[in-house]
Amino acid sequence: MKKLRKTDIIKIEDFLWEIPKSFREDMLVPARVLCFETLLDDILEDRSLNQLVNVATLPGIQKASFVMPDVHEGYGFPIGGVAATKLPDGVISPGGIGYDINCGVRLLTSTLKIEQIQDKLEELSKEMYAQIPSGMGKGGDIHLSAEEMNQVLTTGAEWAVANGYGVEEDLAYIENNGKLVEADPDMISEMAKKRGTSQLGTIGSGNHFVEVDYIEEIYDEEVAKAYNLEIGQVVILIHTGSRGLGHQVATDYIRLMMNAMPKYNIKVPDRELTCVPLNSVEGEQYFKAMCAAANYAWCNREVISAEVRTAWKNIFQENAGELKLLYDVAHNIAKIETHTVNGTRENLVVHRKGATRAFGPDFEELPPKYKHAGQPVIIPGSMGTCSYILAGTKKSRELAFGSCCHGAGRRLSRTAAKKQVNAPVLKEKLKERGIYIEAGSFKGIAEEAPIAYKDVNLVVDTVHASGIAKKVAKLKPVVVIKG
C-alpha cells in the first residue's frame, strides 16, 4: 500500500487539509482532515490517514471521507471519522460505527457550586464508586428477563423511566429521545442478549468514566444561558456505551458481512472495512440490530444517571437539589439523515465513529429551550485535564454532514502509555491538584493518563475556528470514577 506523506496533503484552510482523489486510483472522493497544522504531525504517526483514504473507496460514499482533529487509528475506519453513503445503494459498514455501538456521553447539571462541595469530594468519590459498577465484564443489580431485554432494546431510555431508574424529563434531552424506532430485538443474537443481561447501569472499562466537574470558564453567555450554565456550577459527565451486548452485535455482523460481501461484488482495500448495501437483507438486519444496541446504550446511561442521583442525595442530603440532563449524544453510530450534496437533497447513511452529531439552531428536533442555541455537543477531555461544552452550528452541515469531534483523541497506544506511566504516582499527583480518582485498576489509570492523549484545547480550538461548533464552556474535573 502506498505510504502517505505530508506532501500528499493539500492545505485548503488553516484548519482543513485534503488528500485528493488522485492520490490513489480506487478513491471515489477526496479524504479531508480537519485540524491545525500542529496536530497534523501527530496524526501522521499512525495509520489513521491511510485508513481515511481506504474509507474514500466505499461504494456510494459522498463528498469526502472526513476525520476530526481527535482522529486516531481504529478497526478499519479511523476513530474520529465521518463517512456518508448515498441511499438506496450506499453501504453500511460496522467498522464505521465501532465495536462499542452508541458509545456516547451525557452531562447532568446540578444546582450546587464548587465551593459548596469542595470539602466533600473524597467522600463523594467513594460513594459514587460504590453506587456505579465499573470495570471489565462487571455486572450490576439489574438482571433482565428475556421480555425485559426486548423492551430495553425496543424502547431504550424509556424503559429506565418506566421501571423507576430514570426521570421522564430526561427523555426530551437525549439524541432521538433515547429510542431509535428502527430497532428490532429479533436481529440481536442470544449470545449478545446474554452478555447484556446484567450490564445495565455499569460503565465498563477503557476510556469510560463518570466524572464530577465545575464550570471554569464561559465563552458564550447567550448559549450558556439557554443551556442553564453558570461559572462555578457543578456538573456530572457520564461516558459509556452498550457494553458487552454492543460488542457482540459488532462481532456477529462483521462475521456475517464478510461472508455476504462477495454476493454484492464489493471489494474493499482492508477486510476490516467489510460492508454491504444498507438496502440488502444483511444491511437491514445489521441496521436494526445496531439501533437496538444503541437503545441499550441510552438505557444504560439513563440507569447510570439514577445511580449518580442516588449518590448525590446520599452525600448532599437536603442540599442535593436536582440533577438535570443537559443533553446525551452518541459518538459511535450510523444514522439515516438528509443532507445537501452538490445542491441536491440526498438521503444518506452517515457513519460517525468517534464523532458527534452537531446540528445547528436550524434543526427542528431540538428541544424548544435549545432552538436558538443549537444542539449541545459534549467533549470529554483526558482524565484530569478538562472537558468542553460546545454548540452545533449551521456550518457543521456544510462541512462534514453535521458532525464534530468527540474528545481529545489518543496519541499513545494503551501499551505505550502503560510503559510510560506510573499509575499510583499519577493518582497521588492528581489528588494533590484536588482531583479524586476511584478506579478498579492501576492499569486503567495508566492507559488513560493525560500523556496518552492529545491536547483537548487544541482539538476544541480547531473545531471552533472551523466554525463546525462553537465553544460555550470549559469544565474542570474534581472527581473521576473509572473501571
Added chain:
DNA sequence: ATGTCC
C-alpha cells in the same frame, strides 16, 4: 471498546 481467541 470487549468474558483482550469459543
